[in-house]
Amino acid sequence: MQNPNIKILQTDILSDNWYTLNKVTFSILKKDGTKETQSREAYDRGNGAVILLYSKSTHTVILTRQFRLPTYINGNSTGMLIEACAGLLDNDNPEDCIKRETEEETGYKISKAEKIFEAYMSPGSVTEILHFFIAEYSSEMKINDGGGLEEEGENIEVLELPFNKTLSMIDSGEIKDAKTIMLLQHLKIKGIL
Structure with a gap:
């Protein structure tokens, strides 16, 4: 209405x-x-979805690192940003989108993703709403190297990091991506890891 x-x-x-x-x-x-x-x-720019893969057995999470021009223009000297796997919906429903993006970017094939919330990330200037997901992963779910799609100009490095280290990386400024910080804090607040 x-x-x-x-x-x-x-x-x-x-x-x-x-x-x-x-x-x-x-x-x-x-x-x-x-x-x-x-x-x-x-x-x-359309709506999107983001996911944080986590492992209870190894106490690790899967993140990505890639070049982000707007951060470079705004003082990020390398332009590289560590972030959770994400993508635009492209007319898919959010869960189908994030399953596709997870496989393309990280190389992990997930069958189930848990939606935890939705959020506007920059409501003063961007229309996008993001659908936030989490999913547990294991080494058996790794089906390829990930890295994104070459035809989309993606050159993504996949990172498997100890969960506690990622929290300290927020404090040190190594992780500055809002959606990633929100997902990591969600895992901490909910006691998932």
């Missing part, structure tokens, strides 16, 4: 290259009863 106090007046496409950047002009009814017209830019 749409909010009756907000009316979209105009949407202009500013860029439709990789994803879509829109300038949206809207009116909003303020608390004092007056209407105000505002314009904001919203980046629409």
